[in-house]
Amino acid sequence: MAQATAPRHAQSAGENLLTVDSLVVEYPTKHFRAKPFRALTDINISIKPGETLGLVGESGSGKTTLGRAVLGLAPVTAGTVTFEGNDISHATRKQRRELSRDLQVVFQDPYTSLNPSMEIGSILAEPLGVQGQSPAQARARVKELLDQVGLPSDAINRLPREFSGGQRQRVAIARALALSPKLIVCDEPVSALDLTTQAVVLDLFLQIQRDTGVSYLFVSHDLDVVRHISHRVAVMYHGEIVEQGPADQVTVAPEHPYTQRLLLASPVPDPDRQEQRRADRHRLLELQRQTTEQAGVAV
């Protein structure tokens, strides 16, 4: 709540690259008299340069919407999104074009995030062309990018469908890197990938951050993934952030009952330790049930 009352002008954002302040996102519903659907309520987060903020929650928790609101793909009903000291919550398309140099995205599904009828070269050159780079400049940069994400340079003339899921996700990462952004919103970028591919792609994300100092807003439903890649973690539940803090604290010894449940729900790859975790989980659920009951009686 402290952040919500903080003054909002540029200097006070200080070293934060991105500040989201008391953000509310509502979608109008079909029936015009009905109340709009509230997807996000009073969201406060911030990301420093070179930092990764992990955003974890289950389906429908609003984590993807938060990422989209930062990108200008979801309507900001109230509150502000500040990037490098500028309020971008209602940025115009022209401002977005400026912004796209510093703010980029990698989506979940590598199958639908690349236009199936465009060659990899044109997909990667698209953001460069928007910024007014010449085709020759763009081509050189595309080669660099493919190299950076570990794809062969002959990928330029191929179509997305000729690549596996993991390779497509590399293309999507390369597209995000094209303009050397300062922040990349990663919306479940490894959820559609196989285990071994996920490991390779996570390594790529870490390596890029080490090399370029980019920040990530890393959205995932998987607590293990978020723990592995994040400096700090925010937990979302029903459109609100219920807990946020350093990754090793939130993902190892969480305070909020929901995060506790989430932590113990994820099974571990050893039968005996899993049996232990199962017992812990049942104890926790029992405890939380009693707490709610007492609260219910008290109220």
Next chain:
Amino acid sequence: MSQPAAASGQTGTVVRSRVITRILKNPLGITAIAILSLMILMAVLANVLAPFDPNFANIGKTLASPDASNLLGTDSVGRDVWSRLVFGARTTLLSALLCATVAIVIGLPTGLIAGYYGGKFDAVANWVVNILMSLPGIIVLLTVRAAFGPSVWISMVAFGVLLSPGYFRLTRTSVQAVRNELYVDAARVAGLSDGSIIARHIFSVVRAPIIIQTAMVCGIAIAIQSGLEFLGLGDPTVATWGVMLSEGFKNVYLNPTLLLWPALAIGLSIGGLVLLGNAVRDALEDGVKIKARKAAPAPAAGGAAPASRADRRKVATVDAGTEHHLVKVSHLGVGYPQADGSVKKVVDDVSFHLDRGEVLGIVGESGSGKSQTAFSILGLLPDNARIVAGCIQFDGNYTVAPGDDVVSQGRVSSLRGKRISYIPQEPMSNLDPAFTIGYQLVTPMMRVLGISKAEATSRAMKLLADVGIVSPERTFKAYPHEVSGGMAQRVLIAGAISCEPDLIIADEPTTALDVTVQADVLDLIRDLQKRLGVGVLLVTHNFGVVSDLCDRVVVMQNGRLVEEGPVREILRNPSDPYTQKLLGSMLEGKEPMTMLVPAGMEA
């Protein structure tokens, strides 16, 4: 998703040229193009090809048979049939073109705007379209004719307006499908203007369907135009096929061949357009099919595979000493015959067994063949799948005997539902949205157990309570879309245990669920398995799920079995390098922010 990239051969050519090549390779496509070129040639060169003015009447030579000067004879007032046919081609093709142009000019932009921006414009446009679509075309054209007189061109403009909803809907649907695609979002993030997004990403999607639609629309326009002329509603001074048809019909008793030529010309032109449309569609679908085959084997299209030799042959008895296994899979191979005659193997030499009351996990990444193996046991492989090797036995009897090339439906269908049951991956898509949950639980029990509806209903209520559903009555009456995903999965589990099977095949039963719901469902499966003493074959990619439920594990990669053993042994001391790599990719217990894949091990 980790299957090797299909990088061979294709170096990037643009899709469009590939489609054109495919059309040209298709005999029907070539035929269509040939017919249409011929018609266009006739229309363009009408003045050269026709020896007479189309309206020149030689009163002395009516209804003449073909001769040197009148190639196809003359009509009832002595006009040259060939000349009229050739000039008719010009009128017909031009009017079809006019009609299609009007329809596109109105339908395409409005469809783009309505699809991309939605909102009020969309609502109004849809309303207008619904009105236009519910107007009987000819009646409207008759009215237009009454108002503006017998002009072919005005009729065709009006008809173009009537046909524009086709383009509107087509464009709107395509645009709506694409508008929310992630690659359009990516373009927005890159700051592309709406105009560029429509031009670069959206128009390319609409282009091909528009071509198909235009072929169809031209055909319809020709039909309608001829029909109007046939009714005598056209301009009598213009030679058209419809007028010729009408003239022929009047003289059908005297000279039926007068009917033949215009009918042939109309049929050929429309046929050519229809064939062209189909050829374009086929060419596009070929592209999709290739993609689909690369992505995954086709989903089960038919369980009722044709009865094979195996059904009629006396069933071989299983090897002595193996009868006690609930399921025994020996050297199983499953393949898909390809167009070039080869067989693409998706399961290769896989052997394992499962005993009563045991939980066996099959672990692997996508493309490992784990689901195909499970579906072979259920007998629910796609129609085109073939058992290329090995055998499967259930409870001491072969369901796939050595030498069978398909799963014997005769033997498996009596087991399915009754002794072998199935829990699917995606809860929502596995319930029929048109029937209540209760109906979908009760019917299998009535069919399989032969019990009454009342008894089945009371059992269903108990089952719903057993799988942890709080208000069974309400869920029983609900339709699938009225319950949550976790609840739907509980319903499917209730269905799987409803007929007290000996074996449950669970295909990624928790993959589509949230982690907290997954934990609950895993608890449920474990409790039920213990209580009912049922054997479970669990297909999964998740080692956490394996450690939670399984007694033994089979690890598969690229259709082959790489390792098998008790769960603790496999998870703690995997001997196969692939299993080691898989377990090494797990994040649990790893130092955060460190590299997961040792250098040189990258896939």
Next chain:
Amino acid sequence: MLTFILRRVAAGIVVLCAISFITYVLLYFSSANIARNILGEFASQDQVAAKEVALGLDQPLMTRFFAWAGHAITGDFGTSWFTAEPVVHALENRLPVTLTLVVVAIVLIAICATLLGMAAAVKRGWIDRVVQTAAVVGDAIPGFVIAIVLVTLFAIQLKLFPATSSIVPGAGADVWIASLALPVIALLINGVTGGAQQIRSAVIKQLEKDYVRTLRSRGISEREILFKHVLRSAAPAGLTVLSLQFIGMLGGVVILEQIFALPGMGALAVQSTTMGDIPLVMGVVLYTVVIVIIVNLLVDLINGWLNPKVRVS
């Protein structure tokens, strides 16, 4: 449910009003010489002027439209300008022929297309190829050309059917059957191919759904899956095609009735529009639109019944 029907009926009335207005405006431009046409070449200028006043042609457009609409609401569509026959009466004589033709054809199409489409989807093989080829051929040949071929072949050459109908008010069933057999067959040939093709793809799409596999795993017979589950889910797609075909046929019979010399609405439509008989044209248009609206409402109701999701919303 009731509110749904009421909403749709209200929407239908709005559409009806809009269409009658547009039609009336269109016809307004055609009515310049109407009085002269009615009276013939030899009538004097005064007679023509008097006739124009009698028909209300001297009034401005809006006055004329509302005068017409005021009567139409009470069910009075006026009388034909040329024959002086009440429009309602003329339509009631003609409608049964057209409706019988179209309804019989659509029912037969529905049955044949469903059977053929399902057979093609389930059995594949030769029957599938036949259906697919027939769909292309059916698309390629306009209905009225098929009708002409049928008449030439079966009525004129083989003399199996009468070439022209002898339906008069009060004619017996045998006359109706003999007169309508060929036209129905013509509509059938044209409609079945396309319909079967649509049903085929809808059934194939359903057969690939996950729930079908699950039903199979539950021990439900292939027949029950096909007829209870798959057909039900494939039906909306088929119904949409059928309703579009129905609307198309209402127009298509105009030509068909001419070929078979049937005394239906189509013939009336051609006569009245060529002569500029505005009351009669308006009557034909309104009747047709009402039929279309009723058919669309029926389709929506059946779809709602078939699909519980639609029903709820």
